[in-house]
Amino acid sequence: MPPFPIRNPAPTNPAPAAEPDNAPLLLSVLGPLSARHDGRDLPLGPPRRRALLALLLIRPGRVVPTELLIEELWGEEPPRQAVATLQSHVSHLRRALQPASGPDRPSMLRHRAPGYVLELPPEQIDGCRFERLVAEGRRLLERRDPLAARDRLGAALALWRGSPYAEFDGHPPLCDESSRLEHVRLAAVEASAEARLALGAAQEVAADLDREARRHPARERLVGHLMTALSRLGRQAEALEAYERTRVHLDEEFGVGTAAELRRVRTAILRQEPGTCGPTAGSHTARPEPAGPALGAPVIGVAKADDGERTRRAEARPPVRAAQEPARPAAAEASGGAGTAGAEPGGPFTAARCHEARRHGAGSVEGGATGSAAAGGAGAPRVTAGPGHTCRPVTTAEDSPSSMADSPEGARPARDAEAPKNGTIRETLRPGAQSPFTGRSEELQRLTAAAASALAGHGHVAGVLGPAGVGKTRLLLELVPRLEAACAGQDDAGRKCAGLEVIWSHCFLSEGVPPYWLWTQILRRLSTTRPDAFRDAVKPFGTLLAPLMPEHAAGPGRPAPEPDWGQARFLTHDAVCEVLLALATQHPLVLLMEDLHWADTASLDLLRLLSTRSQGHPLGIVLTAREHEVGSDATLRRILAEVLRGPRTETLRLGGLSRHAVAAIVAAQAGPGVDAKVVEVLHRRSEGNPYFVMQLLSLLADARSLRRPDAVGVLLTRIPTGAREALRQRFAALPETVLRVLRLCAVIGTEVDTDLLDCTATEDEPVAEALESAIRAGLLGEDPHRPEGLHFAHALVQETLIDELSREDRQRLHARVAEGLCARRPRLVEDEEIERVAHHAWQAKGALPIAETLPLLLRAAEQAEQQLAYEQVETWLRRAVHLVGLLPPDDPSTASLDRRLHIQLGQVLATTRGYGHSEAETALARGRALSEVTHSPEDPSVLWALCASHLVTGRYDDSRPFSGLLRDLAERSGQPVAVLGAAYAEGIVLHVRGQLPQALTELEHGVAMADGYAREGHSLARTFQHDPRVSCRSYDTFTHWLMGDRKTATTRRRELLGLTEYDSRPSDRSFALYVDAVVAAWEGDVRTAHSSGAEGARLADEHGLLYWKAMLATLEGWGLTHSGRVDDGLTLMNSSLAELRNSRTHLRRPLHLGLLGQAQHRAGRTEDAKTTFHALLAAVAQRGEHVYLHPELPATRLLHDLLGRGAAEAAAAG
Known part of the structure; x- marks a missing residue:
């Protein structure tokens, strides 16, 4: 059951x-x-x-x-x-x-x-x-x-x-x-x-879907139908409970929220809208489609019984013989070549397609071949596979080590991909998911012209060269329907073409493969598809074909082979040529010969002879080979050069796909809307190699994952199993000495510094020879703009080399590189090298003394701060804190250094994540506590930072002891940070309490002192975390505006923008733009509020200033809502306020809630606005922020209209 x-x-x-x-x-x-x-x-x-x-x-x-x-x-x-x-x-x-x-x-x-x-x-x-x-x-x-x-x-x-x-x-x-x-x-x-x-069968649906929805809570469409059914039965509470189960499950399992469609169902239920309807067939995101009426691949050219019209068209076309096309899905036949029946592009494939893709690495069985082949027409060319040939899917990794008959078990790609949980599926991505043929139109056109010349009786040879996985086989598979179209047309004389036959064969890297296997496949196939003609063609040659077809060996009454093997071999080659040319004369032939880098010498010699003899005959040859293996084999290189240098030859060298082509592959997998950063990472890490693109996509369990914030991180930090195994096999073919040098190159970086490599390598590591071998193997590439520049073919090569190292070996190599960098600049590592040396020193932390590593990390943090790279500063400081924790705790210098690092880390975290971030406050508090251990005096910058932490988290009364300490310190020592911190902190508290005249006195004093210190040359931005001229002017501007002095407020706004227009810290510019946007919103200036908010949010995002990004995005959302983009604006405001709340930022929260209430009312959502204003009143009552009920504020007037003055007065009294 x-x-x-x-x-x-x-x-x-x-x-x-x-x-x-x-x-x-x-x-x-x-x-x-x-x-x-x-x-x-x-x-x-x-x-x-x-x-x-x-x-x-x-x-x-x-x-x-x-x-x-x-x-x-x-x-x-x-x-x-x-x-x-x-x-x-x-x-x-x-x-x-x-x-x-x-x-x-x-x-x-x-x-x-x-x-x-x-x-x-x-x-x-x-x-x-x-x-x-x-x-x-x-x-x-x-x-x-x-x-x-x-x-x-x-x-x-x-x-x-x-x-x-x-x-x-x-x-x-x-x-x-x-x-x-x-x-x-x-x-x-x-x-x-x-x-x-x-x-109308809601009762049935509710009964049937309840257990299904509990078992599969991530099936949002299913849950939506259950909610609809329950709602129609009057069981709204159960419907909302089902929604909540799904929301919690999606959040815990995938880190995402529910889809918009399911949220609309919930909203309709909450509003008790009549006839609440669930998601429709076209609205859901994930559609796991059935695979069509059949899983098998019918023989091309055999019309189906229910396809009489197609049969009649086929009978009117030139005769061709039925044969099997590589991996032709029946679903494509049944649907006219448009993919699986009833399925959307990129939907799940048949079991055969799924496992074929899993085995062969990447690519897909293409369900949409062009021309009549897709329709099953009988006029298609015969597409045949040799006896030893595994019929290939349309794949982008056609020639990777993980493809075809010799593909290793380890090359299966998706074993480390995150599997969908609880049996759910969300637009599942596999390495074999259908991908478009893109980025190769010019190459396909040239190849078609070359191969189709066989129809006109002109022998032509085309070679397709490129690295593994670049798409050589995919190009050939796209060629076949083009040849069919050419065959369906007419030649220059207006004659119908006489049934082109396309035959596949390829070489294998495997023990026991006999000589001539490449040609044996072709001859055996011809003996099957044209038995009578083949028998007549081979009759004159007796036993000469025995080396290729043992069934033609000498027997009773047959002459023995020639004793001279050289002469016999030539006669055998000549016989094969004669047979193929005779058969081609009857019906044109195109031979698709793959993986010639694994061909035996005898097969190559036969190819050379046939390429010469085929001139003037209706026989075309298309061959594929890996270019780097051709270059490393002198015999293969020489023979292919001879084969491909004649007048009727074409050589195509395939490189990586363009970024645009990779974007097309991503769009085919996940639809539009994937972040450009994801496409950029895919293109950069794969260098456009389609196989590696698909392998990287396999790391993500579903298409929605491509839109998650951590998608770039997953793609950057993990190596797909299939790609790893393919690269391992390429490494295994290299000598150990070459591998040792390559591992050292990998540790040095993606760009190989050859000077550094020379001074880092040991005597038993032959650098020059190893680099030459790696270049020939296609693992390293030369930089055309720098003669000495080398780089890895793509990032996955470098990362796999590093990943194969043990931790001890990796640390040892990093230590060698760090020492090499310092050795070539013995006195001082130059500024541009600081981060590089620090990186290698940190990675070698187990192989280098901590005393040598710590100074490098601190210098890297200092340089990053000068470059305003705050996230890098945080990284270096955290690493330094980790190393200090490994030092002897009883050493006085350890506590002193620990104190210094925690203070710096707390200040950086306060800048990037806000003073309300718990880790920032913890680090600062630890730094202050260590001052007692080290008997250090109170640091005013630490006191101010802790005071600011209390202010930002809404603990106004608790901030006053810190501002009091600052005032005492200012009176004793006159230190600028103490003076400014005391005035600014007290000014903020008085401002939020609604004591505006007293606040203005403190803030004006702060502005005057900050300007004076600036004139004296004091640089306080680092210790005060902001330029104090900006900080003090911010609340000074707000206070003047609320007191009715709009002229001074406008002057202060201009001063803020002027002070930060050039050469200011990003945090200062963000603060100035925030003040400008807030005042603009109070004054109803929608354009300025939106432009300043958007500019500031973008700037903060660029520099990792999460606190300011959320603050400014709130104003940007207000501007969007008032500009008519209601949904975008309100969504942005709500998400920004949620981020601020999660970071414990309560400073100015009532102000932001007032802006949100205005925006909701503007959008016609009066009930939502009332809810927001109730939250505003609760916040004012809880923290005593009475200024945000000031009568001058537009939000206060709207609050009175919606809730009445009594509510505001009660909150103010509370």
Whole structure:
């Protein structure tokens, strides 16, 4: 039984029958795996054999390579005779299924090179029927036919008997397929609920969805339908409880809030709107779509029975022979080449596509080939694979070490990706998710022109060169439909082309691959697709083809081969050329030959001869190879140079995709709206290599994660498993001496400083030879603008090298680099080197004395502060504090240094996060406490910072002891910070209490003293945390304005903006813009309030000033709301006020609440405004901030209108 049965009313429009007509066999996967024929169960044997059947079932009609089946059945521990054992299981399954095939018909489980295929109609698999019914139901729902949609979806859900493939939890492909089908089921449950809600069946929906929603709280669409049903039944409290469960779950599990659609449902329930409706079919974000009517790939050119029009068009076209296109998804056939049936772009793929992508690294099975191939037309060119060829998906990692038949188990990419929790899915991203063909239009055009010349009888050779994963195979796969289109047209003389045939073959890096395997694949395929013509073509050559096709070896009555092997080999090559040219003369041929960097010398010699002989014949050759491996093999380099230098040749060198192309891939995965920083990081870390782009995307569990604030951090700090394994294999091919130098380069940085490398390397590390080898291997690149400049091919190479090091080795290398940097400037490390040396010294902290590392960290912090890089200052100070904690505690110098560092750290945190931040206050308090240990005098900057911390957190009375200490210190020593801190602090307290004349006296005194100190040359910004001229003028401006002296207030505003216009600290400029925006808002100047708020928020964000960013964004939001952008403005104001509250910032909170209430009232949200004004009154009463009920404030007048004067007077009295 399904875990949560969904009741389905009796359909009024009968859905398709549960079992297909004339289907002698029914295979069930939606529950325990079973096979039924003639009303009885067929014995499927032990678990391993059942798993084999299941692995074939998830790819019906698709050839599954023997190697892949062995790997998926036994993992890393296959039996000694794995192939024989597999064949035994296949034989038993054939016998078990034979009754369904019939005595005179071949078995549906067939051997087809390079593996096995299960050939049966998809309708005989309940999982395929289930997905077809779901797709039909969803389409009917989108067409606004809820009655028919309910019937189709009900029929689909009735097929569900339990979790599919549950018994095979030790086989990852089947686990993946089980998870995918479960998500399709949930999508069907959601769509069924929507249909039944439209038909008024709220009671049924509420009963069915309650347990589903509790089990899957992140399915927001499902939860929305449950809330709607409960609301319509008058159970609003339960509906809101369901919303709260989902909100808490999303926050705890993913760190995100609920989607806007679900929030709208909640709002409608709260407002008791009639007919509260849930999310519609087109409104939800995550749509796990079904995979179309079939999971297998039909043979191209074989028209379907229900496609008569397509058949008639095919019969009118030139004859071609049917063959298998690499990894052609049936869903694309069924939908006219537009992807899976009923699915949006980027939706989940079939099980075969999912696991194929997981095995081969990145890319997708493309569901949208152009031209008539996508429509299944019979005029398509034959696309064939050689006997040893695994039919390839359209992949962006076609030639990475993790691709094709020799791909390692370790190259599977998504094992370290964050899995969706609780069975939920949110636009799941996989390395194999459908990606667009982008950034290669020019190359595709050139390649098409070259390959299509075979149609005109002109032999042409094209070479596609580039690094692993750059998209060479993807380019060839895009080429095939272009060739089809050319074949469908006419030649220059107006003649129809005579059926172009495209044949794939490629080389393998594996033991036991015989010579000529590249060509054996081609000849065997031709012997299959053109048996009569092939037999006639090879007849004159006797046994000359035996080295490629052993079946042509000498036998009784056949002459023995020539004793001279050199001559015999040439004659063999000549015979192959003659056979291919003869066959090409009958029907044009295009040979797609991949991975020639793994080709044997004999195959390359044959290629050289054919490329010469093909001139003037309708035979085209397109080859691919990794450019760096071509460059490192003299023989391969020489032969390819000869092959590709003739008059009818074309060489394409593929580099990384542009940033725009990477953005297109991201948009295909996650839709529009992903932050440009995410795209920039993806492009920079991958250098545009499509395979690495997809691997990096695999780190994020779902598309919504790309929009999370930490997406950039995830992409920057983690290495995808597939990319790591691909790079490990490339490293393994290098000598250990080269690897040692490369590891040292990685520790030095992305840009390799060759001078530093020379002075850091040891005698047994041959730098020059190692760099040359790394460049040839494509791991390092040369900088064309700097002759000595080298850099890693992309960041993942450097990071993987570092990640492979043990902690001790990494620290040791960092220590060598730090010492090397200091050694080449023995007297003093120059300013531009300070941060670099400090970085390496910190990373080497276990290998360098703390006494040597600490001064470097402190100098780096000082330099960062001069550059206004506050986040860097915080980083260096925290590291220094950590190291000080490792020093002997009884050393007096340790306590002194600890005191100094905590004071500096507290001041930096106060600047960036606000004085209300608890960690800032804690650090400052510890610094002050250590003053007693070190017998240091009171530091006025620390007293002022602690006083400010109390002011910002609304502890006004508690701040006065600190301001009193400052005043005493000012009277005794006259220190500027003490004088200014005492006046400014007291002025603020008097201001918020509403004692404006007394406040003005203190603040005017502060302004005068600050100006005087500035004229005397005192620089107090660092110890006072702001330019005191700015700080004192801020509240002075507010006080003048509230007292009615608008002229002086305007003068102070101009002074603030003038003081900070040039060469000021970002925090000072932010403060000045904040004052300007507040006064502008009080005066109703919307444009100034918005522009100053936006400018200040942007400036604060650039410099990591979180406190000021939230303050200024509040004013920016006020300006947006009053400019007509109500939703944007109110959202910004609410989020900013929440950030201030979370940082314990209560200073000026009633002022900000007054602005929010104004904005809400302006937007017509009167009840929200009343709620906000009640919160304002509570804040005033709690902290005695009476100034924010001043009659001059616009918010006060609006508060009186909405709540009455009595409420304000009560708060003031309280």
